[in-house]
Amino acid sequence: MKGLLRYLPPLSSDYAGVCSALYELGGLVVVINPSGCVRTYAYVDEPRWMDQESLIFSSGLCEQDAIFGSSSETGRTITSLWEKVRAPFIALIGTPIPALIGMDITDLAQQIREHVPVPVLPFSTSGFRSYSEGISDAYCAIANEFLSPTSEKYQGINLIGSTPLDIGSSPLREIHTVLQDNGISILTDWTMGGDLKEIARSSSTTGNLVISSAGLKVAVYMQELFGIPFTVGIPIGRYLTDLICSSFTGENPEEYRIRRSRDGKDPVHTTHPQHRALIIAEPVFCMSMKTCLIHDFEIADVATATLNDISSLSLPEDLIPDHCIEVEEELIQVINDPRYTVIIGDPLFERRILSKEDRLFIPYPHTALSGNIFEHTGRFIGYKGHEFMDERLK
Amino acid sequence: MVSQRHLQPCMVPERQNSMQFLGPHQERYGVIDVALSIQDSIVLIVGPPSCMREPYFDAYFHDNADRLFSYVLTENDLIFGDYSDTILKVLITLGKERKPGVIFLCTVCSDEITGTICDWVTEEAESALQIPVRRIRRIPICKKHAPSPEQKKYAIYLTPCSFSEHNTRSDTSGIVQILGEFEKIPKINELHAWLSAHGLQVQSPELSSSTSKDLRRLLEASFNLVIHPRGLYMAKQLETDLGIPYYYIPPTYGFDLVRETYKTLENFLGNCDNSHAMPGAKPPLPVIDQLQGLKIALGSGISGSPFELACVLSDLGIEVTSIFVEQVTEFDQRYLSLLRETTSPVKIFVTTDPDVICSKIREIEAEYVIGPDAVRFCPGVRIINPPPNEACFGYQLLPSLLDLLIHDVNTRGKPERFT
Numbered sequence: 001m002k003g004l005l006r007y008l009p010p011l012s013s014d015y016a017g018v019c020s021a022l023y024e025l026g027g028l029v030v031v032i033n034p035s036g037c038v039r040t041y042a043y044v045d046e047p048r049w050m051d052q053e054s055l056i057f058s059s060g061l062c063e064q065d066a067i068f069g070s071s072s073e074t075g076r077t078i079t080s081l082w083e084k085v086r087a088p089f090i091a092l093i094g095t096p097i098p099a100l101i102g103m104d105i106t107d108l109a110q111q112i113r114e115h116v117p118v119p120v121l122p123f124s125t126s127g128f129r130s131y132s133e134g135i136s137d138a139y140c141a142i143a144n145e146f147l148s149p150t151s152e153k154y155q156g157i158n159l160i161g162s163t164p165l166d167i168g169s170s171p172l173r174e175i176h177t178v179l180q181d182n183g184i185s186i187l188t189d190w191t192m193g194g195d196l197k198e199i200a201r202s203s204s205t206t207g208n209l210v211i212s213s214a215g216l217k218v219a220v221y222m223q224e225l226f227g228i229p230f231t232v233g234i235p236i237g238r239y240l241t242d243l244i245c246s247s248f249t250g251e252n253p254e255e256y257r258i259r260r261s262r263d264g265k266d267p268v269h270t271t272h273p274q275h276r277a278l279i280i281a282e283p284v285f286c287m288s289m290k291t292c293l294i295h296d297f298e299i300a301d302v303a304t305a306t307l308n309d310i311s312s313l314s315l316p317e318d319l320i321p322d323h324c325i326e327v328e329e330e331l332i333q334v335i336n337d338p339r340y341t342v343i344i345g346d347p348l349f350e351r352r353i354l355s356k357e358d359r360l361f362i363p364y365p366h367t368a369l370s371g372n373i374f375e376h377t378g379r380f381i382g383y384k385g386h387e388f389m390d391e392r393l394k
Numbered sequence: 395m396v397s398q399r400h401l402q403p404c405m406v407p408e409r410q411n412s413m414q415f416l417g418p419h420q421e422r423y424g425v426i427d428v429a430l431s432i433q434d435s436i437v438l439i440v441g442p443p444s445c446m447r448e449p450y451f452d453a454y455f456h457d458n459a460d461r462l463f464s465y466v467l468t469e470n471d472l473i474f475g476d477y478s479d480t481i482l483k484v485l486i487t488l489g490k491e492r493k494p495g496v497i498f499l500c501t502v503c504s505d506e507i508t509g510t511i512c513d514w515v516t517e518e519a520e521s522a523l524q525i526p527v528r529r530i531r532r533i534p535i536c537k538k539h540a541p542s543p544e545q546k547k548y549a550i551y552l553t554p555c556s557f558s559e560h561n562t563r564s565d566t567s568g569i570v571q572i573l574g575e576f577e578k579i580p581k582i583n584e585l586h587a588w589l590s591a592h593g594l595q596v597q598s599p600e601l602s603s604s605t606s607k608d609l610r611r612l613l614e615a616s617f618n619l620v621i622h623p624r625g626l627y628m629a630k631q632l633e634t635d636l637g638i639p640y641y642y643i644p645p646t647y648g649f650d651l652v653r654e655t656y657k658t659l660e661n662f663l664g665n666c667d668n669s670h671a672m673p674g675a676k677p678p679l680p681v682i683d684q685l686q687g688l689k690i691a692l693g694s695g696i697s698g699s700p701f702e703l704a705c706v707l708s709d710l711g712i713e714v715t716s717i718f719v720e721q722v723t724e725f726d727q728r729y730l731s732l733l734r735e736t737t738s739p740v741k742i743f744v745t746t747d748p749d750v751i752c753s754k755i756r757e758i759e760a761e762y763v764i765g766p767d768a769v770r771f772c773p774g775v776r777i778i779n780p781p782p783n784e785a786c787f788g789y790q791l792l793p794s795l796l797d798l799l800i801h802d803v804n805t806r807g808k809p810e811r812f813t
Contacts, residue, residue: 003471004484005464009450010443034503036534040448063535066507096442096504097535100472127444128469352459371451 005328007352011307012165012368014125015093016045017134017214020163023054025142025196027121028087030078032103033095034061037127044371045131047164055087066101075111082116088196089119089145091138099126119145130309131165131368132282135214139190142199143218149226152204156185157248160208160230161215162192165368166282168376169193171234175211178235178382182245190215207231207248213283213313220314232319234285237292237386272393276301280335280345281366282308286321289344289364289380296386297393299342305334307369342393347374362392424449425530426500428547430458431576432554433605434495436488439532440465440481440511441502442472449500449532463488467504475510482515489523495606496554497527503535526606528553545627548574551599552628554606555613570594571615573629573640574622576602577783584788585621588656592663619643619659621787622697645697647706647792656788679710680796684803686711691760693718693745693768696780697791700765701729706792708736715759716741718767743771761809762799776802776809 012020015031019041022029031038038058042049059074082090090112094105109122121141125134139160157179162172172192179186187205188198208219208230219230231248235241238257246256277293279286279302286304293299305323325331335343336355343354347363348370354361365374379388426449429437439449439462446464453462465484471477481499489497497519505511513529520527530550541549570589572579579586579598589596597615599608618629618640629640641662643655690707692700692714701722704714714733717740722730733740741758745767763772764780778798780786785794 001465001480001484001487003466003468003480005446005466009447010464010466012447013442013444015444034533034535036448036503036532037444039534040444044447044451061535063506066535096444097507099469100504100507126469127442128467371447373451373454 002327008328008331008348008369009371011309012041012045012131013127014129014131014134014137015095015123015127016041016368017131017136017163017165018091018093018123018125018138019056019134020046020131020165021135021138021142021191021214022091023048023056023163024052024191024194025089025199026087027055027089027091027196028078028082028085029054029056029091029093030059030081031056031093031095032059032061032074032098032105032108034097037095045165045367047169047367047372055085057081061097066097069101069103071103071108072111075108075115078112079115082112082118087118089121090116091121091123091141093123094125096127099124099128121145129312132212132214132308132310133312135161135163135165135212136217136313139215139218140221142191143202143221146196146200147203147222147226150201150204152201154187154201154204154206156187156205157207157209158187158190158199158202158205160190160210160219161212161284162189162194163212163214164192166212166214166285166366167192167234168365168367168378170376170378171381172378174378174381174384175235178241179209179245179248181382182241182249184245184248190218203228209233209244209248211284213308213310213315213319216313216315216319232284232287233291234288234380235382235385236288236380237296237389238383239295240288240291241382241385243291270390271298272390273298273300275299275341275360275393276303276339277342277344278303278305278335278337278340280305280307280325280331280343280349281364282306282368283310283315283319283321285364287319292385292389297389301339303334303340305331307331346370360392362389424452425532425543425547425550426462426498427452427456427458428550429498429500429530429553430456430461431602431604432496432551432609433603435498435606436461436463436492436494437498437500437530438463438465438481438485438488439500439502440467440477441504442467445502445504445532461492461494472504472508472510475508478511478515481511482518485515485519485527486522489519489525489527494525496525497523498550498553499527499529500532501529502531503533506531506533506535526554541627541630542623544624548601548624549628549631551601551604551609552612552631554609566614566616568593568595569597569615571597571599571612571618573599573618573620574625575783575786576600579786580784582784583786584790585619588788589619594663613638617641621645643787644699645787645791647698647703647795649789649792651702652789652791679793680800682710682712682796682800684808685796685799687713688762688799688803689713689715689760691716691718691758691763691768691772691775693763693765693770694720695766696764697786699723699726699729701726701733703764703795704740705729705732705736708733710796713738714740716743716768716772718743718745718765718771720745720767745770762802764795776806778802 035058092105092109105122105124109120113120188194203226210216210219210230210232211234222228233244235244242257243253246253279289283306290302293302304321306321307325323334342360344362346366346369350361365376426437443466453459501511516527516529578600586596620626620629620642632638646652700717707714758772760772760775762778763769763775764778769777781794
């Protein structure tokens with residue numbers, strides 16, 4: 001019974017990933033669905049839904065549309081809708097029903113392109129793939145459409161991979177603070193808090209910081225096309241914050257650390273080698289937290305696991321977690337392995353799966369799993385993250 | 395019908411309770427929530443992963459996540475359509491493990507298109523487990539209006555009763571059952587008291603916290619009184635399957651109409667003995683001086699017709715500026731002509747009209763909103779919730795609504811725009 005979920009919901013799906021990535025870019029986003037799909041996205045996957053407007057529309061497919069097809073009619077409606085809102089681009093997003101009835105989203109985009117002077121981005125998402133793939137597709141489409149080589153040079157970086165599905169707004173704010181405190185300026189976020197005009201200038205930056213696996217493809221794309229180097233990781237704890245910051249300032253990480261230490265910003269070095277840790281999260285978070293536990297706290301036995309389907313993200317080997325979990329039963333086995341003394345992951349694991357209460361559980365909410373249930377914390381980030389983890393691991 | 399020609403904008407609602415109105419058929423309390431509100435039920439939902447998330451969180455927030463199970467289909471499952479046997483195995487496994495009183499198998503839009511899961515799956519599971527195993531559908535792609543999704547959801551409570559072994563009815567003479575509400579109608583309710591005074595035993599099921607065993611009592615009535623349209627489909631089913639007659643008496647606000655309702659109800663009961671006087675015959679209305687000139691927006695979702703309420707409030711000097719409804723029914727037409735005669739114009743918005751949905755209506759002049767549809771379109775305006783079940787019918791309805799308004803004005807002060 002591979003597909004049976006007894007305790008957890010499935011992760012957010014690809015179309016939610018696309019919507020999330022495009023949410024703040026001002027485009028006219030049309031989800032081709034019977035309404036329920038957008039509702040799931042709005043209600044569960046999108047924390048910004050209540051506070052921030054976005055031009056996300058649902059096509060409201062009905063049974064007759066599924067039987068007879070109505071691409072031309074939809075195309076005309078979207079065109080006339082665009083006339084009203086004059087958005088800088090149009091995105092067409094597929095869901096399970098269009099995928100099932102073989103609706104050609106790319107062809108629909110082509111029809112619309114003939115009538116509007118703005119880019120029309122088709123996404124043949126199906127609701128069966130992972131949200132990371134959706135975000136990744138959206139980033140690549142944006143880069144492909146809006147980025148071009150430029151002679152302008154911006155002494156700063158882009159943050160890539162910031163969507164609420166992976167990184168909450170509070171951790172993102174902390175990442176900004178950490179980078180800016182270290183003299184690294186940020187041109188724009190891809191794409192939480194980002195702006196399409198700024199994003200279009202992304203090719204002028206001197207570096208990219210990839211903070212979730214969904215951002216990796218576009219970072220590679222920008223490296224290949226514009227020669228922009230990238231670093232992967234979330235600045236969690238002392239060692240990784242230094243490593244990430246020094247990668248952008250061009251300093252040797254050790255010299256960087258010494259200089260920072262002289263500034264009096266190096267926290268007291270404490271270790272917790274007695275622990276054996278399991279991290280279950282998105283791959284970049286797993287890797288970053290693992291680095292923090294190994295280097296900041298000398299925890300030698302750190303295992304990582306993810307529920308994300310990473311098969312199409314072309315992740316380098318060091319980003320691939322030890323356990324890529326596809327079946328809930330496997331997760332239950334891994335998480336209840338008595339050898340782990342610390343578990344870091346979504347609070348839903350603790351509430352629904354974890355059987356032993358005598359182990360330390362450090363919650364890190366993952367919206368793509370637990371939706372809006374839990375509040376995100378930015379306390380993991382930067383040097384403060386070291387202090388926070390130190391406190392929790394005692 | 396909202397077709398593809400009418401793109402539905404996913405408006406950014408400004409308050410949580412507006413979320414339920416994103417689509418005309420997707421209310422927050424969906425089929426799965428109704429099924430899980432039966433305390434000893436379990437639900438297995440089958441579909442693409444993206445369809446599983448919202449039901450999970452609804453169940454989680456209602457504290458029912460431990461009784462909701464998801465079977466995630468892959469693209470290959472839908473292409474080859476060979477998952478019915480697996481679903482049967484899952485149903486039987488869950489049934490044996492959890493020993494529920496009733497199992498619901500919930501299918502979604504994808505199965506509505508492919509038609510893979512057939513009735514034999516639930517029939518075989520039912521036969522293997524000897525408990526009701528029934529299919530429910532969560533299908534926003536289906537935009538059919540009759541019976542309404544709300545009526546279908548309400549009728550889910552009949553599921554445990556329809557298992558053949560439990561259809562033995564005891565003597566039900568003199569038992570009248572009130573349908574249409576989720577909670578019990580208390581004895582102090584005017585209708586309850588009036589029926590009791592007529593020598594009838596009143597049964598008001600507490601559906602939202604019942605077990606499958608409790609729900610079998612739904613069959614034990616000599617007739618049903620439906621006080622909210624959501625109860626109609628269930629009442630019709632009970633009439634068709636078991637010959638239990640029903641009578642539909644929607645609540646009204648105007649005292650004349652209330653009196654008419656009681657009279658027709660007496661005729662239905664075949665009791666023309668006027669010794670049972672009308673309950674309270676026109677109770678005094680509260681002093682409503684502080685409500686004079688108040689501007690109100692009304693919406694469907696309240697007990698009774700918002701048009702009728704608008705007429706009644708206008709007669710009392712309370713101005714109704716706007717009415718939000720999904721559709722204007724034939725029943726409402728009679729009040730439209732009355733409303734035309736009121737001194738100030740009343741704007742009527744059909745909430746399924748794309749032009750209404752698309753435009754963010756900011757210029758509504760209202761200090762209070764009554765009814766969920768109005769709440770959606772009047773962000774930031776004070777909300778008056780419908781009167782509690784004690785006063786959800788009859789002569790009590792209007793005074794209790796006015797009391798709620800007066801209480802709010804008295805406790806919170808006059809609204810900002812109130813002059």
